[in-house]
Amino acid sequence: MKIATGALGVFLLFASGAGVIDRPATAQEAAKPERTEVLSPFGIGSCHSNNWGAEADARWMPQMVAIGITNNRTCNTGWSEVEPEEGKWKWDALDKQMAYLDGQRIAYGGMFNGTPKWNTKDKRGTLPVNNIEGWSRYCSEIVKHSKGRVKYWEIWNEPPNGTGKDQTAADYAKIVVAAYDAAKASDPDCLVGIAAKSVAITYLDQALQAGAKGHFDYVTLHPYEVSGCAIKHPGTEMVYLQIASTLRKMLAARDPAKVHCPIIFTEIGHAAAGQYAARVAGFSDPDVQAHAVVKYYAMGIAQGITCIQWFEGMDGDSGPMGLLDGKAQPRPAYGALAQMIKLFGPHPTYLGWVLLNDKHYAFVFQGAKGTVMATWASSKTAENVDFGKAVQIVDPLTGTTTSAATCSLTIAPILVDGVPDGLVQKAKANKGKPFPWGGDYTGAKSVSVAFGEKNTEKGLHTQSAETIAADVLAYGGGARVGSVPGGNVYMVDPNFLSYTTVPIEITVVVRRNANNDPAKLTLTYESTSGYKKADPFEVPDNEKWHNATWKIADAQFISQWAYNFTLNSGKYVVQSVTVTRLDR
Numbered sequence: 001m002k003i004a005t006g007a008l009g010v011f012l013l014f015a016s017g018a019g020v021i022d023r024p025a026t027a028q029e030a031a032k033p034e035r036t037e038v039l040s041p042f043g044i045g046s047c048h049s050n051n052w053g054a055e056a057d058a059r060w061m062p063q064m065v066a067i068g069i070t071n072n073r074t075c076n077t078g079w080s081e082v083e084p085e086e087g088k089w090k091w092d093a094l095d096k097q098m099a100y101l102d103g104q105r106i107a108y109g110g111m112f113n114g115t116p117k118w119n120t121k122d123k124r125g126t127l128p129v130n131n132i133e134g135w136s137r138y139c140s141e142i143v144k145h146s147k148g149r150v151k152y153w154e155i156w157n158e159p160p161n162g163t164g165k166d167q168t169a170a171d172y173a174k175i176v177v178a179a180y181d182a183a184k185a186s187d188p189d190c191l192v193g194i195a196a197k198s199v200a201i202t203y204l205d206q207a208l209q210a211g212a213k214g215h216f217d218y219v220t221l222h223p224y225e226v227s228g229c230a231i232k233h234p235g236t237e238m239v240y241l242q243i244a245s246t247l248r249k250m251l252a253a254r255d256p257a258k259v260h261c262p263i264i265f266t267e268i269g270h271a272a273a274g275q276y277a278a279r280v281a282g283f284s285d286p287d288v289q290a291h292a293v294v295k296y297y298a299m300g301i302a303q304g305i306t307c308i309q310w311f312e313g314m315d316g317d318s319g320p321m322g323l324l325d326g327k328a329q330p331r332p333a334y335g336a337l338a339q340m341i342k343l344f345g346p347h348p349t350y351l352g353w354v355l356l357n358d359k360h361y362a363f364v365f366q367g368a369k370g371t372v373m374a375t376w377a378s379s380k381t382a383e384n385v386d387f388g389k390a391v392q393i394v395d396p397l398t399g400t401t402t403s404a405a406t407c408s409l410t411i412a413p414i415l416v417d418g419v420p421d422g423l424v425q426k427a428k429a430n431k432g433k434p435f436p437w438g439g440d441y442t443g444a445k446s447v448s449v450a451f452g453e454k455n456t457e458k459g460l461h462t463q464s465a466e467t468i469a470a471d472v473l474a475y476g477g478g479a480r481v482g483s484v485p486g487g488n489v490y491m492v493d494p495n496f497l498s499y500t501t502v503p504i505e506i507t508v509v510v511r512r513n514a515n516n517d518p519a520k521l522t523l524t525y526e527s528t529s530g531y532k533k534a535d536p537f538e539v540p541d542n543e544k545w546h547n548a549t550w551k552i553a554d555a556q557f558i559s560q561w562a563y564n565f566t567l568n569s570g571k572y573v574v575q576s577v578t579v580t581r582l583d584r
Helices: 061-066 092-103 129-146 169-186 201-212 224-232 237-241 243-254 285-302 332-344 421-430
Strands: 011-016 019-024 042-045 071-074 107-112 152-155 191-195 218-221 263-268 307-311 349-356 360-366 371-375 383-394 401-409 414-417 446-450 456-458 460-462 472-474 477-481 489-492 504-512 519-521 523-527 530-533 537-539 546-552 565-567 572-581
Touching: 042 263, 042 332, 071 263, 071 307, 092 129, 107 129, 107 169, 129 169, 152 169, 169 191, 169 201, 191 201, 191 263, 201 243, 218 243, 224 237, 224 263, 224 285, 237 285, 243 263, 263 285, 285 307, 285 332, 285 349, 285 360, 285 371, 332 371, 332 414, 349 421, 360 421, 383 421, 401 414, 446 460, 456 460, 460 572, 504 519, 504 523, 504 537, 523 546, 537 546
Parallel strands: 042 071, 042 307, 071 107, 107 152, 152 191, 191 218, 218 263, 263 307
Antiparallel strands: 011 019, 349 360, 360 371, 371 414, 383 401, 383 414, 446 456, 446 572, 460 489, 472 477, 477 572, 489 565, 504 546, 504 572, 519 537, 523 530, 523 565
8 A cells, every 4th residue: 555745836636537637726625634644543544556656546546635534555666666667767657646545634754665676685575685786776766756745755555465475574564674775865864664464463573683773663463353243243453452552561571662653553454245254144245344444443553653544445355345336436445534633633642441331342532622522332241331411422424413312332433523521531530551351360360260150250261251142061060162263262361461471371171072072272372473383182082071181382473363362163072271371
């Protein structure tokens, strides 16, 4: 995804269905706010098919500007785009795209990415580590050419994606150092971002240890899977809310000078249809996408994310991910983002959080004209909440406003305009406290989950949460069958343990099924080298409960794929699972 920035004179570039033409500015265009490099958290991005140049941007960018979006991820700054032949630079397409976006008053970044065909020292689709000289020259020339227009430069697109099969974080570190040095030499005021796919904090950890330390100004992530967990599995919001704190733990350990650097989600999104849409009973896929807009931005801003660039503005080559469909028609998600920007303003101030009815997250902000709250139910069960006085309840999908003191809260988020002072003060008092997940397990010795007619989760959670009611009673006691979907996926409260590697013990109380079929229990956990399998446990029989125990010295729980460890599906029954910190 790519963007541009700048100022235009008497003539502005205007988007029409046929392309981009020059014409005099109108009064409406003149009213557009001046472009600013101070990023709003409300950003946008695009796939290549909608961002290859000015004509592509013109199909959808005006509708983004119309709702108050002021920043776009990147222009088309790929290496092969600007240096198609070695030593021969081609700037016309980039200049035209930057001029168009300048006319829209949109700030835009750039990306150092790609390997041109002439660069035979490196294979296509690999990090250009065998031609650091050519890579450095590319970074230097494009920053020099875009100086004063592009401020943010992202190094590669979500590595280790788009890298060679055998290339490592150490290879990425090499191009990071070269890009940073070249960019700063051409424009000392530019900002350079280090990147990773999903929530691959372990990959960034390895890159910093390999030499990238000190060679970046901000960090980018693409937390699709983690954010999606909060939509598909109500009650798991904490997995998304912990991204910034976990990343900052890593920075504190590896590069303390950067611990407070900006974090930008240069891609995050949710499909409006198809296999990647979350099937949520009672809601259409497009409506669920709109729910995701509100939740992702509210929780992102609350945890301190500098900018969230929704992927994407209009459907392109990545399926139905757009705020607009392929014909540029708005989806409910477009209206939801419009309502958020209207109420929150371009630069909202996060005031803190409260738990409505002691269980439902509510995030409070100082918005455009007053205090604003975003809230929703923590489970699929609707519950009545009382705000203490009449407030303006806004449906973000439609903009419909209702004045009421109470409402039935569901997993469909609402915005509250004019938050009662009592809730504002509670939110402010909670701001510096850890986000709770069924309690605060910050100093706990262990966390656990017990299965039965109802799960008892004490700091350890299954991905199914309460969405799977098929907990199975076996042998006269509470247990869960090892084949229940989602029940074998476990998430540790990040306040209990995240990033930091300490010795732990995982214990599973297990027995074979009623038929006494042979069963093997396999544990896969997040380690300092990624997800890793431990030695399997052979379940002896079904005559009694057995303790399957693993002592682990290299665990590194970062929730890259929204979970910390899994058990294989199998012919066994689980009574409980416990994670114990052996350093306490």
